[in-house]
Amino acid sequence: MVLRTAVFASLFGVISAVPAAAACTALSDVADRMNAGDEAGARAVAAADFAQTCSPDEMAIIDRVAALATFNRIVGAVGQGRKLQEFGAELETVQKTIGAPWQVLDALGDISRERKDYDSAAQYYQLALEDAANETLTPDWMAPDADYIRRLDHLAGEMRLVATKPVKLALRGPCKVTYRGVSLKKKSTPVRYVFGTADFTPEGLQSAKDVSECLKSVNPTSITLIGHTDPVGSPQANRSLSLKRAEALGHYLVSAGYKGRWKSVGRGEDEPFKPDDASAYDEATLHQLNRRVELDVEN
Numbered sequence: 001m002v003l004r005t006a007v008f009a010s011l012f013g014v015i016s017a018v019p020a021a022a023a024c025t026a027l028s029d030v031a032d033r034m035n036a037g038d039e040a041g042a043r044a045v046a047a048a049d050f051a052q053t054c055s056p057d058e059m060a061i062i063d064r065v066a067a068l069a070t071f072n073r074i075v076g077a078v079g080q081g082r083k084l085q086e087f088g089a090e091l092e093t094v095q096k097t098i099g100a101p102w103q104v105l106d107a108l109g110d111i112s113r114e115r116k117d118y119d120s121a122a123q124y125y126q127l128a129l130e131d132a133a134n135e136t137l138t139p140d141w142m143a144p145d146a147d148y149i150r151r152l153d154h155l156a157g158e159m160r161l162v163a164t165k166p167v168k169l170a171l172r173g174p175c176k177v178t179y180r181g182v183s184l185k186k187k188s189t190p191v192r193y194v195f196g197t198a199d200f201t202p203e204g205l206q207s208a209k210d211v212s213e214c215l216k217s218v219n220p221t222s223i224t225l226i227g228h229t230d231p232v233g234s235p236q237a238n239r240s241l242s243l244k245r246a247e248a249l250g251h252y253l254v255s256a257g258y259k260g261r262w263k264s265v266g267r268g269e270d271e272p273f274k275p276d277d278a279s280a281y282d283e284a285t286l287h288q289l290n291r292r293v294e295l296d297v298e299n
Helices: 012-015 025-035 039-047 056-079 086-100 103-115 118-132 146-162 202-218 235-255 282-288
Strands: 186-189 223-228 263-264 292-298
Touching: 012 025, 025 039, 025 056, 025 223, 039 056, 056 086, 086 103, 103 118, 103 146, 118 146, 146 186, 186 202, 202 235, 202 292, 223 235, 235 263, 263 282
Parallel strands: 223 263
Antiparallel strands: 186 292, 223 292
């Protein structure tokens, strides 16, 4: 797997648009060094003490720009034929040091997905989405576009569906359905059921609780729960089962405190999940992706 350089290449140009703070000259300095490909210089700026002239948010952005200097070097190496996986440890060090930026988290999601570590991939993609939506620490000149925000959300949802254990719909702060003005109101929930029934598995119950907590944060006026199944069994039986599973989740959410309107729909096997790369999965995993209940939120 290689980085999507068409997206990341834009970083070189937009960093030059960093708004110069009157007192925090280090912000424009680190950006200049990053644009010049001076990774060591960018790191040196980030390591200096600017507490007297830069705000905590500005110092955090300086760290992020220095991290992007490292990231851009890796992008260049991958563009020359190196494997992204070779840089996993280095990217993990960046992530553990500053917890960001979203580009690094996204790349770690790609590495985890390639390794079939779907639990970690789900977390990294979700963290990338949440970091990208932080308008204080990820200003506009550093943010992904609307299509890429949708892609991060789709990948986070896909990885949740194939993960071995539940991964929360929100990892830093409350659940959201809008990111930088981009509406992401439909979520594929990883609620799992006992085979052939509408009864939650223990992991499914844990995921249902997470959906409930998400609704408490979003507080929608109405929701639609859309059940889907894999193609095993007859179409009629699958439509019936998908409806029962959607209804089971709806009744649980009401019992857990949801006060808004809700309705359930059963689509059976008619609308299979569309993965980013279907060739990466075997048949059993593709079936797991298809077995889901989508939550469509209306505010």
